[in-house]
Amino acid sequence: MRHPKGFSHVAVWVLALLPGVLALPFLWPSLDQPREVLNALGRITGIWGLSLLLMAAALCCRVPGFDRPFGGLTKLWQLHHRLGAIAFLLLLAHPLLLSFAAAGISLDAAVSTLFSSQPASVWGWVALLALMAFMAPSFGFFGEPEYQRWKWLHRLSGVTVILALLHTGLLSRTLPGWLAWVLWSTLALLAISALSYRWLYARWRGRSSYRVTRVTHPARDVVELTLAPERQRLSYRSGQFIYLTPDRVGHIGHREEHPYTLSSAPDEQDLRVAIKDLGDASHAMLTVPEGTRLWVEGPYGDFFASNPARPELWVAGGIGITPFLGRVREAVRAGRPLQVHLIDCVQDETRFLFADELKGAFEGWPDSQLTVHYFYREGPLNQAFIKRVCPDVADRAVYVCGPLPLLERAREALSACGVPAGRLVTEEFVLL
Numbered sequence: 001m002r003h004p005k006g007f008s009h010v011a012v013w014v015l016a017l018l019p020g021v022l023a024l025p026f027l028w029p030s031l032d033q034p035r036e037v038l039n040a041l042g043r044i045t046g047i048w049g050l051s052l053l054l055m056a057a058a059l060c061c062r063v064p065g066f067d068r069p070f071g072g073l074t075k076l077w078q079l080h081h082r083l084g085a086i087a088f089l090l091l092l093a094h095p096l097l098l099s100f101a102a103a104g105i106s107l108d109a110a111v112s113t114l115f116s117s118q119p120a121s122v123w124g125w126v127a128l129l130a131l132m133a134f135m136a137p138s139f140g141f142f143g144e145p146e147y148q149r150w151k152w153l154h155r156l157s158g159v160t161v162i163l164a165l166l167h168t169g170l171l172s173r174t175l176p177g178w179l180a181w182v183l184w185s186t187l188a189l190l191a192i193s194a195l196s197y198r199w200l201y202a203r204w205r206g207r208s209s210y211r212v213t214r215v216t217h218p219a220r221d222v223v224e225l226t227l228a229p230e231r232q233r234l235s236y237r238s239g240q241f242i243y244l245t246p247d248r249v250g251h252i253g254h255r256e257e258h259p260y261t262l263s264s265a266p267d268e269q270d271l272r273v274a275i276k277d278l279g280d281a282s283h284a285m286l287t288v289p290e291g292t293r294l295w296v297e298g299p300y301g302d303f304f305a306s307n308p309a310r311p312e313l314w315v316a317g318g319i320g321i322t323p324f325l326g327r328v329r330e331a332v333r334a335g336r337p338l339q340v341h342l343i344d345c346v347q348d349e350t351r352f353l354f355a356d357e358l359k360g361a362f363e364g365w366p367d368s369q370l371t372v373h374y375f376y377r378e379g380p381l382n383q384a385f386i387k388r389v390c391p392d393v394a395d396r397a398v399y400v401c402g403p404l405p406l407l408e409r410a411r412e413a414l415s416a417c418g419v420p421a422g423r424l425v426t427e428e429f430v431l432l
């Protein structure tokens, strides 16, 4: 996978860990007794818990282009989730460790450390309980959460950031006052700017309006919409995706934003998106009539970040053909043949989406090849199939897009074929 530990990832971790690292010299000298060690651990988990939580909040801004140094929005979300999950565990440990440390003095001291009536302590508990309530669905404690409900609840965890800051500002004395002020206000500023961008600016100014001008159905449960800009035209690269929000009152999914990859070529005047019926909102898109107004936000993603100086292998699964379709359309319009092997994994002949268009393009490219993998005939994609149809697979740059089971199978099979992880780029159609 590209950008395994890129500069941006390192920079985020450095910023997130900095307050705790700077606090270490102030905790170190007193570590001569177990009680002091527990106390120091209690403090450091509090500091790192808060700094990781603030960095997780700072990453949720979704400014178009900000995600690219991270390898795309899906990779950025993964980092956001990792920071949030570690912060959650650290913040759970924080009061317990402090109370264990106080238990070295007396049981009363331990209980009053845990349940002090000081306002700062109360804010801390409110923040922690709220965080538990808002993050529990992210950990799947109550089964797979319904996406929109999860998103709504997850948004509220921003409140816990403010409460945790209040708690720290009133109670923490580990770092010298000026240093604590500089560190926490810098991280708080990053987090609050990100949240304000996301929930205020992006909502009103960060989206462009488009109208549906054409509706086609490449298969029974798939629709391709052509969208014409009402004002500003979006500039993007093939393989990127947008958030689409239908502005159709009474329509299921009204005002619900969903990510869809652009299947059009970047130099087309209009945008195109191909949508498969995978749930309520995407099902409703199948019946969107011409003239419907939609809001577009983006572009996001970094699927085809670089042009590798080697032939490419594309592996598409079902609707995961969309980023490749954008590249094909771009090359056809530019009259620039590609050097690519596409393995399109489909259930059967009726599920071979955009078949005529793809066959037409590949017939005109002497150095390219199109292979269709029919599940009903071949079974799941495997190493033997890939090796047979694409013997030089190990020398290619490989891009895979499709449902999660296919991604996992393809990763295994490609690794067994000798494709190094650094030459394999994947796009998941799942952000949670």
Ligand SMILES: Cc1cc2nc3c(=O)[nH]c(=O)nc-3n(C[C@H](O)[C@H](O)[C@H](O)COP(=O)(O)OP(=O)(O)OC[C@H]3O[C@@H](n4cnc5c(N)ncnc54)[C@H](O)[C@@H]3O)c2cc1C
Binding pocket: 074, 147, 148, 241, 257, 258, 259, 260, 261, 262, 274, 275, 276, 277, 278, 279, 280, 281, 282, 283, 301, 319, 322, 428, 429, 430, 431, 432
């Ligand atoms: C980067 C990316 C690119 C995508 N490109 C395409 C595409 O080109 N064509 C296509 O048909 N589908 C694409 N998808 C998938 C599409 O976003 C989901 O199918 C759609 O959001 C499902 O919503 P639903 O309400 O119909 O189904 P639901 O039953 O509500 O959701 C089904 C699953 O889709 C995911 N999902 C639901 N809502 C959202 C949301 N708002 N944001 C992110 N994920 C969500 C969740 O994992 C959920 O479990 C893409 C997804 C991602 C992340």
